[in-house]
Amino acid sequence: MAAKIALIWPEIALFITTCLVMLLGLSPNKQWRSLCLPASMVGLTVAGVLAAMGMGVGGPVGDTPLPYLPGFIKVTVAGVGLLLLLLQAGLIDRREEALIASGRAFSALRTNRAEYFALVLFSLTGLMLCASAGDLIWLFLALELTSLPTYVMVAMSSSRNRAQEAGVKYFYLGALGAATFLYGFVMLYGGTGTLQLATMAEVIAAEGVNTITMAGLLLSVLGLAFKIAAVPMHFYTADVYQGAAAPVSAFLAFVPKTAGFVALLLICSAVGWTHGESGNALPEALRIMLWVMAAVTMTVGNVLAILQNSIKRVLAYSSIAHSGYMLVGLLAGPGDGTFGGSGVSAVLFYLAAYGVMNTGAFAVIACLERKAADRGEPMEVEDFDDLRGLWKREPALGVLLAIVTLSLLGFPPLLGFMAKLPLFTSGISAGEIALVVVLGLNSAIAAYYYLRIVKAAMIDDPRGEPGAADSAVHHPAYNLRLVTGLCSALGVVALAILAGQLAERVTEASGYIAPVGPSQPVGSATVLETETLPVQLPMT
Amino acid sequence: MLDLFLAQSAFPQAMGQGVLAHYLFVSAAMFTLGLVGFLTRRNLIIMFLCTEMMFQAAGIALVAFSRYHLNYDGQTFVIFVLTVAAAEAALALALVVFLFRKRDSLSAEAWLEMKG
Numbered sequence: 176m177a178a179k180i181a182l183i184w185p186e187i188a189l190f191i192t193t194c195l196v197m198l199l200g201l202s203p204n205k206q207w208r209s210l211c212l213p214a215s216m217v218g219l220t221v222a223g224v225l226a227a228m229g230m231g232v233g234g235p236v237g238d239t240p241l242p243y244l245p246g247f248i249k250v251t252v253a254g255v256g257l258l259l260l261l262l263q264a265g266l267i268d269r270r271e272e273a274l275i276a277s278g279r280a281f282s283a284l285r286t287n288r289a290e291y292f293a294l295v296l297f298s299l300t301g302l303m304l305c306a307s308a309g310d311l312i313w314l315f316l317a318l319e320l321t322s323l324p325t326y327v328m329v330a331m332s333s334s335r336n337r338a339q340e341a342g343v344k345y346f347y348l349g350a351l352g353a354a355t356f357l358y359g360f361v362m363l364y365g366g367t368g369t370l371q372l373a374t375m376a377e378v379i380a381a382e383g384v385n386t387i388t389m390a391g392l393l394l395s396v397l398g399l400a401f402k403i404a405a406v407p408m409h410f411y412t413a414d415v416y417q418g419a420a421a422p423v424s425a426f427l428a429f430v431p432k433t434a435g436f437v438a439l440l441l442i443c444s445a446v447g448w449t450h451g452e453s454g455n456a457l458p459e460a461l462r463i464m465l466w467v468m469a470a471v472t473m474t475v476g477n478v479l480a481i482l483q484n485s486i487k488r489v490l491a492y493s494s495i496a497h498s499g500y501m502l503v504g505l506l507a508g509p510g511d512g513t514f515g516g517s518g519v520s521a522v523l524f525y526l527a528a529y530g531v532m533n534t535g536a537f538a539v540i541a542c543l544e545r546k547a548a549d550r551g552e553p554m555e556v557e558d559f560d561d562l563r564g565l566w567k568r569e570p571a572l573g574v575l576l577a578i579v580t581l582s583l584l585g586f587p588p589l590l591g592f593m594a595k596l597p598l599f600t601s602g603i604s605a606g607e608i609a610l611v612v613v614l615g616l617n618s619a620i621a622a623y624y625y626l627r628i629v630k631a632a633m634i635d636d637p638r639g640e641p642g643a644a645d646s647a648v649h650h651p652a653y654n655l656r657l658v659t660g661l662c663s664a665l666g667v668v669a670l671a672i673l674a675g676q677l678a679e680r681v682t683e684a685s686g687y688i689a690p691v692g693p694s695q696p697v698g699s700a701t702v703l704e705t706e707t708l709p710v711q712l713p714m715t
Numbered sequence: 716m717l718d719l720f721l722a723q724s725a726f727p728q729a730m731g732q733g734v735l736a737h738y739l740f741v742s743a744a745m746f747t748l749g750l751v752g753f754l755t756r757r758n759l760i761i762m763f764l765c766t767e768m769m770f771q772a773a774g775i776a777l778v779a780f781s782r783y784h785l786n787y788d789g790q791t792f793v794i795f796v797l798t799v800a801a802a803e804a805a806l807a808l809a810l811v812v813f814l815f816r817k818r819d820s821l822s823a824e825a826w827l828e829m830k831g
Contacts, residue, residue: 312792319799323806330810339814340826346810347762347823350803351753354769357796358746361773361789365739365780370788414829 179309182236184229185222185249186303192218193296200289203281211292215260219299223253226303238309239372240444240688247523247684248306248437255429255530256299258666261659262422262538265652266332267291270552287331294324295426302430305437311360311370314438318356318402321434322349325427332420334552341418345427348401348411356398356438362391363442372445376690379446384458388446392461395442396468402435403498404491405472413483416491421555422656424487425537428494429530436522439505447690448508453606455508465506470613473499477620484558489624490536493583496621497533501525503614504598507605509687514597514678516604519685521597524677528582528594531670535579535663539572542656553650559627564637573632575660582667584625585618590671597678730782738779745772757823759814763807770800 180187192215200211229236230246237245268288275281301320308314326349330342364370366388367378379388401408416424443457450458457465476496483489504525507518514520543556543565556562566573582589595618602611670677730738749768756762774793781789811821818825 312788312795315792316795316799319802323802326806326810330813336817337828339817340828343759343810343814343823343826346807347753347759347766350763350766350807351750351769353799353803354746354749354766354773357770357773358776361776361780361792364789364792365776365783368780368784368786370792417829 182229182245182307183304185226185253186300186307188225189218189222189296189300189303193293193300196296197289197293200286200292201283205275208288211288212260212264215292215296216257218296219253219256219260222303223250226250226253237307239441240376240447240690241440241519241685242688243684243686244437244440245306247680248433249303251527251530252299252302252433255527255534258531258534258659258662259426259429260295261655261662262425262534262541263292263295264655265650266420266422269650291328291331294328298324298328298426298430302434305434308441309372311364311372314441315357315360318434318438319353322353322402322431325431328423328426329415329419332423337418338420341415344411345415348408352398352401352408354398355401356395359391359393359395359398362387362394366391372441375445376447380449380690384446384450389458389460392442392446393464396439396461396464399435399438400468402431402438404432404495405468405498405502406475406495409472409475409495412495413488413491416494417485417487421487421537421541424490425534428490428533428537432494432498433526433530436501436505436526440519440522443505443508444687448687449689455510456605457506457508462506465502466607466610469499469502469506470610472496472502473614473617477617480624481620486540486556486558486562486628489628490533493621493624494533496617497529499617500595500598500614503602503607503610506607506610507601509685510601510604512682512687514682515600517682517685518598518601518605519687520678520681521601523681523684524597525594527677528590528670531663531666532579532582532591535575535660535667536583538656538660538663539576539579542572542653542660544650559631560638562628562631563635565632567637571657572660575664576632577629578664578667580625580628584622588671590667590674593671593674729785730779735779735783739776742772742776742779745769745775759811759821759823762823763804763811767800767804770796
């Protein structure tokens with residue numbers, strides 16, 4: 176119990192911050208109210224530092240077959256979360272704040288700032304809790320805590336109808352996904368008789384995978400496919416990313432995806448990469464399902480991305496494709512435990528890299544706003560034409576967009592390339608040659624639309640008609656968003672330079688303890704052994 | 716203490732596989748009906764109730780498995796599932812009211828602006 180609490184100090188710090196932010200945002204005093212963002216960032220930094228300190232202890236910190244995972248995930252979440260938080264500046268209450276500045280009385284009922292930042296922090300807390308999970312109840316609750324706030328964030332991110340449409344689609348498919356993986360978890364419990372992941376690993380190692388457990392595994396993976404936006408649960412992605420404001424889309428591309436991958440890693444670790452002929456693969460049915468899912472997901476994502484004209488939809492489909500890439504690492508498993516051979520460390524590396532790159536891309540989009548024809552809230556940049564000549568209009572944004580896009584493409588020597596390489600090597604060392612070929616082909620397809628973005632921004636001339644550039648608006652949060660973009664681009668470069676260090680960290684974090692048969696006695700507090708009961712009966 | 720309670724309440728009898736199968740059948744039927752309803756109905760409230768039904772299907776299976784394995788993990792899980800289902804219901808109803816005010820319609824078809 177005490178060990179478990181020691182594991183979640185970062186989440187506790189984050190929760191206290193959340194409570195504080197909820198109060199701060201309701202203050203009639205503008206100074207206090209604007210403290211919401213700095214306070215959230217301080218809280219997240221504290222959580223990150225606490226997690227980093229816990230990581231330095233050296234021993235295993237979790238109670239799953241992947242015991243070193245929590246520390247790394249939490250530090251990554253804190254790092255990328257800081258970028259994402261900074262990006263949320265000026266998104267909520269823009270109109271209300273302008274009205275208050277021009278003399279309207281403050282009303283706590285009309286402002287949403289406190290709730291919004293609380294929702295962001297709750298979601299990040301849930302993500303960190305996912306990494307600490309040791310049993311399926313905890314994992315389920317953490318996944319829901321990650322997702323529920325994001326549904327609200329999407330719906331309130333903009334007053335346009337598209338945001339509400341995105342909110343309703345996201346919520347309903349999210350509920351379907353949650354019900355599916357919940358049913359999967361129930362089947363896992365039914366098949367193994369325990370909810371503890373470590374005990375489950377022992378039971379499966381001793382008795383093998385029975386039918387109910389296998390059904391549970393497949394359903395869990397199917398339900399979690401919603402969180403990572405993988406086929407066949409990817410339908411919402413493009414609409415939701417397009418409908419939500421760009422800062423929220425950036426949030427959705429990292430937070431639920433990371434939660435989904437952490438959950439998938441934990442569940443696969445409980446099954447163990449100890450099956451198959453070679454003894455280091457997942458059970459055959461699960462392997463085939465993940466194989467097909469990975470191949471179809473990356474192909475669908477990339478092919479549909481080519482057909483899009485809206486930048487946010489392109490990024491949404493590319494987000495689907497990136498999930499497909501990462502599934503290769505999940506399938507490959509820990510392998511020999513080295514950086515090049517372990518799919519788990521490849522997934523962790525890719526998650527961190529993807530978070531940084533993708534936030535940068537969405538930050539540039541969030542910076543580009545223009546006056547709406549209907550004098551409503553400013554419109555975001557929509558299609559490739561809006562990006563044309565960005566380099567001439569706003570050189571900084573143009574360069575930023577080029578860097579992060581090339582990195583997303585996996586252009587050497589940028590971060591995206593470093594992240595993709597271990598996915599290839601781990602796939603090859605796991606013997607999944609065909610899948611690695613699909614991965615390579617897809618990386619080539621992806622070049623088309625990424626380079627199209629770079630070409631529009633850097634090479635094409637600005638659009639002819641006057642007014643396109645004039646109507647660009649710089650809202651008060653423009654600078655903060657620009658800083659977010661700069662930090663992401665810096666992160667892309669810095670992480671590429673420090674890739675060796677990051678590789679060490681992820682290799683450490685992906686340490687996998689292959690389960691062996693049950694150690695006696697199994698979870699004495701929770702599992703009541705049936706044989707002992709008749710003996711105790713006469714005593715009553 | 717727990718053992719004492721178990722002994723007194725005549726709980727320790729494990730459920731046979733035949734009985735378990737009945738419970739699982741009901742649970743699977745509920746889950747499937749919920750899924751089919753979700754995919755075929757277009758009323759937002761009905762669609763939400765369908766996902767609730769899928770949640771409750773999981774609850775039934777949990778209780779049955781709990782009795783089958785003779786441990787309390789499953790029953791504990793049910794309480795959390797109910798809590799999450801309640802939280803989701805609060806969210807869904809708030810969202811539905813919000814959407815209804817915008818479009819005066821409960822149909823999911825009223826929200827099909829984005830395509831592609």
